[in-house]
Amino acid sequence: MNIKKGDTIEVLSGKDRGKRGQVLRVIPSAEFVVVEGINLRKKHKRQVQTQGRSLTPGIVEFPGPLHLSNVMLVCPKCGEASRVGRQAQGERRVRVCKNCHAVIDA
């Protein structure tokens, strides 16, 4: 996985192509990411009564999952949607932008 929670990505395909957003969640097993404001889906909620509380009915928008192959990491240094390489730095392996060669992980 070259993408982590908190990264900014750019969408490469679909109706949100070209949009950028912050990664809210990564699902490594399925290679999906959930990105703020991208791939919004609507869920229609009924009014429900649970233990005296009533949940507000209406339409809830929430971001749906995107496959990793449809997103690209935006480099925080050069601001370009970039391919990511890996480089050993001491004991750690850090991500490196293939565009500007900056280390992405601080």
Ligand SMILES: [Zn+2]
């Ligand atoms: Zn870069």
